[in-house]
Amino acid sequence: MTLKNIIRLSILSGFLFLILPLSAQQKIIHWQLEEVTSENVLGQWFQEASFIDDSLNVPVYMEEVLLPEGSNELEYRLTNQQFETVEVKIAGIGAEIKPVITIVTERKQKKARVCFIPLRLNPESGKLEKLVSFEANLNFLKNEQKNITASGFAATSVLASGKWYKIGIAQTGIYKISYQNLKEWGLNPDKINPQTISLHSLGGKMLPESNSQPVQDDLPPVAIEVIGEEDGVFDPQDYILFYGESPHKWIINILGQKLNHQTNLYEDTTYYYLTYGVQNPLRIQDFVTPTLSATHRVDEYIFPLLHENNDQQLTKSGKEWYGETFDENSSQNFTFIVPNHKAGEKGIIEFDVAGRSFEANSFVLSYNQQELSTISLAGMSANLMTGLYARKGKALLNFTPQSDTIIFNLTHLKNHLYSLGYLNYIEVNVTRHLIFNGHQMPFTYMPRPQTGQIPEISLQTTHSDLRIWLVDDLHQPQNIPVQLSDTSVYFKIQAYNGHYFIAFDGSS
Ligand SMILES: [Ca+2]
Ligand SMILES: [Ca+2]
Structure with missing residues (x-):
């Protein structure tokens, strides 16, 4: 069997925790007034805010805590909470502040990301209150030895x-x-x-x-x-x-x-x-093949690729993380490999950048020495207190790949020494022949306008034991019984919408 091995193995047999020394920290939330005033808009902001909650349109407190060696959970409790009344009405704020804790691994370092909305609805007065200070009580929890029967989880779990x-x-x-x-x-x-x-x-x-x-x-x-x-x-x-x-x-x-x-x-x-x-x-159950005749044959698919490094955050109000910095290094190349790309078919590229400069600056994206697109960004004032740290720009355009290796150049054009550019991401979609490559290959079916609804999807391969699972629902993948020819496996599917598949080589 040549299937991929489990990449990252973390074996936790049972969940019993050891508690490391407790620490408490006094925290103050520095609220500031904003210009916006309306009965239903919180015209306030605080310095420690990390992003805006999309659904409630209020700032979110975020704190990252490095987990000490061996610890893999954090318990975070707020005590000695001090509140002040705010004269606005926002639906959806509860009576209690509940931190959401997510364990993330960034650059091999485990961190707990603690997020909460520092607002509550006082159940007695019925008024909205903002949290102005509190004590954060941190418990670093550690997963204990193997083979312990689970405990410590919700009884319903x-x-x-x-x-x-x-x-x-x-x-x-x-x-x-x-x-x-x-x-x-x-x-x-x-x-x-x-x-x-x-x-x-x-x-x-x-x-x-x-x-x-x-x-x-x-x-x-x-x-x-x-x-x-x-x-x-x-x-x-x-x-x-x-x-x-x-x-x-x-x-x-x-x-x-x-x-x-x-x-x-x-x-x-x-x-x-x-x-x-x-x-x-x-x-896993078998997929039920439609009995209707195929309306068309499909032997290509759209293959997506993403270049995105999330190393730095630029704006306090944004959730977006950025990767490469364009400083003295103002011109950088990005390579994408697309095996079996279909010649002559247009690809789609989307790129997203930010510029921080007193003066106008721009990003130029080129392919094969030809300029594809320019994003122009206006200059900005240096007042960081407004929260505006950089201007963002995004472009979506077509290009025609010339080979399986696609190299884009991105150059930041600027007039000012202190201007900086940042790359958020480059996303590329290219049409590929549906040819099995490697030991496993995820692919999708994308309905096109004016095609029928029963595609016969044909995947070129020499493996007679190639298997395909339909993975629209990750909890219920289905095994697709495929038909075989000398050069391919093929199957029919009813397709009003797109579908997700994975083909894999089951040979030993
Ligand atoms: Ca057996
Ligand atoms: Ca990003």
Whole structure:
């Protein structure tokens, strides 16, 4: 079997925590008045604000806490809270301030990101109040040794019983868990009935940014395939296959005939939880092929690529993180590899930048020595107290790839020594021939205007045992029974909307 191994393995058998020394910090929130005044708009801002909550239009407090070695959870409690009344009405603010804590790994460093809206509705007066100071009580929690029965989770959680093994994945793909993997994780596969193995995950969704929105705190099951489970014995050659999805997603955009990237702002890992001893756990089912005749044949697909580094935040009011800086290094190249690109088909490129300069400045994007697009940015005043730190710009355009290797040049043009440019991201969508490449290959079906609704999708390959799963629903992937010709596998599907697939090579 040549499937990808589990990339990042974090095995947590049970969740018992050791508590490291407690620390309390006095915090003050420096509120400032803004010009906006209206009964339903909070005309206030505070220096410590990190971004605006989209749904409530109020600033959000964010704090990042480095986790000490060995600690992987943070408990954050607010005590000695001091409030002042605010004369506005905002629906959706609760009586209590509830921090949302997300553990993120950035540059191999584990951090807890604590976010909350520093507002509450005083249940007695019925008035809105802003938090002006509080004491932050931090408990660094540590996951203890292996093989401890779970405790410490909500009683309603599926995690409350049985033994749980946590698997972290960073890339979308088919993952294989072997007999040997289970042994390495401290399980005894000889004593496990493979028919009772169950996998669970939330699937790497972004947590709602508003703490008034509910967070799903239980883990739905994910359908898996367990090869060799029929006899009820986990033999050394038996294994588990599952579809794991990265927290960073690609979303089919039929109108734009492209895939839109959706970067998860808080996580770069999706966690899957494996357990056993479950009655009727979910298994992968076969997809039911439509009986109607195919309306057209499809042998190409739109392949998306993203260049995005999220290393720095520019504006206090923005959630956006930026990557490369254009300083003295004002011209940089970006390379994208598109195996089997379809010659003559137009690609779509979107790039997003920011400039910080007293004077007008611009970004020029070129391909093959030809200018494709210019983004012009106006100069800005240097008053950082207004929160305006940089001006943003974005462009979407077509280009025609000339080869499988595509190199773009991005140059920041400026007149002032202290002008700085920043790249947010470059997103590229290019048409590829549907030819199986590597050991596994995610692909999508994108409906086009004026085509029928029963495409016959044909994937060129020499593997007679190539498998394809339909993965529209990451909790319920379906196995597609494919037909074979000498050079391809093919199948029909009813397609009013786009579909997500993954092909993988099941040869040993
Ligand atoms: Ca078996
Ligand atoms: Ca970004």
